Amino acid sequence: MTTRYPTWRKSSYSEANGNCLEISPSASGTIGVRDSKQHGAGPILDFTAREWTAFLQAVRSKA
Template identity: 60%
Template sequence: MSEDRLIGARWRKSSSSGDGGCVEVAYADGVIGVRDTKANGAGPVLLFTEREWVAFLAGAQQGEFELKSLAG
């Protein structure tokens, strides 16, 4: 997958994001990109397929990625 597929995509930040720990997400051409807002669009972008993103969201909604779950 190429980050070029996200050119022109609209990046969105969660309304519950605070100072210093924000990520942005964009969708275009079947690819989901995730990046750190502190880099102002110049940093690396993690790329996911739709299937990978759906699996991640399902796990997050079920609490699989809570800090206490990750630590233990």
Template identity: 60%
Template sequence: MTTQYGTWRKSRLSEANGACVEVARSLRGTIGLRDSKAADSGPILELTRREWTMFLRSIRAADKIG
């Protein structure tokens, strides 16, 4: 079964050269993450809300370090 997602949104930190990440919430409450260059045919990383929170915390912590 294919997960259905709502409206995909690009990161506001996306690069002008097309290096973009998009996210969307599914009807089941999970968060989908994909590469905008392969939006229609590429893989989607599906995270639970808890996994999404941990993912964001990891990115923010790494940003503070480096």
């Protein structure tokens, strides 16, 4: 857990083999995204609310 992103949760689309994303909102309004296989030690992608919305729309349009 990091103090900037205190409430990580796994994606509901996580695979059983551990290929998962975790997301957490911050107090400043950004959204952090990380790879759960890194056990909190890997990089965190930091999205603004607008960037996160655009990212989700792009992913959903490819599904």
